Amino acid sequence: MTEPYAGEIVGREHQLPVRIYYEDTDFTGVVYHGQYVRFFERGRSDFLRVAGIGHAQLLERPDPAAFTVVRLELDFKAPARIDDALLVRTTYDRMAGPRLFINQKITRGEQVIAQAVVEAACIDLAGRPRKPPKELIATLRPLFC
Numbered sequence: 001m002t003e004p005y006a007g008e009i010v011g012r013e014h015q016l017p018v019r020i021y022y023e024d025t026d027f028t029g030v031v032y033h034g035q036y037v038r039f040f041e042r043g044r045s046d047f048l049r050v051a052g053i054g055h056a057q058l059l060e061r062p063d064p065a066a067f068t069v070v071r072l073e074l075d076f077k078a079p080a081r082i083d084d085a086l087l088v089r090t091t092y093d094r095m096a097g098p099r100l101f102i103n104q105k106i107t108r109g110e111q112v113i114a115q116a117v118v119e120a121a122c123i124d125l126a127g128r129p130r131k132p133p134k135e136l137i138a139t140l141r142p143l144f145c
Contacts, residue, residue: 013090071117
């Protein structure tokens with residue numbers, strides 16, 4: 001079986017195509033605002049996956065690690081509608097201690113539909129902040145701005 005497409009990293013930006021289905025919309029055919037949070041989550045997760053860092057892999061380490069979103073700022077610029085083909089664009093910009101700073105946008109062609117500023121923290125399984133694993137830092141560092 002072939003793995004589902006997880007997008008690609010172009011330069012330092014991960015690009016993930018997303019199609020809008022009926023289930024993503026409200027009764028008017030416009031994407032429900034909560035769906036954007038899901039699209040952005042897929043972009044962040046698939047960025048790491050394409051870079052060679054899977055969430056399951058992080059949990060299976062002798063010193064397990066996970067991520068939690070500690071700040072999410074969303075700006076909605078234009079509505080997306082059923083059948084639209086969108087692109088979730090993600091950059092991991094920098095790291096400070098356990099925190100990762102991420103910028104995302106969803107576009108339809110050149111038009112920005114929504115933007116997000118995300119701060120995520122690396123945590124242990126008890127939910128305490130921890131420094132990200134060295135392999136993750138080494139993988140992401142060349143992609144920071």
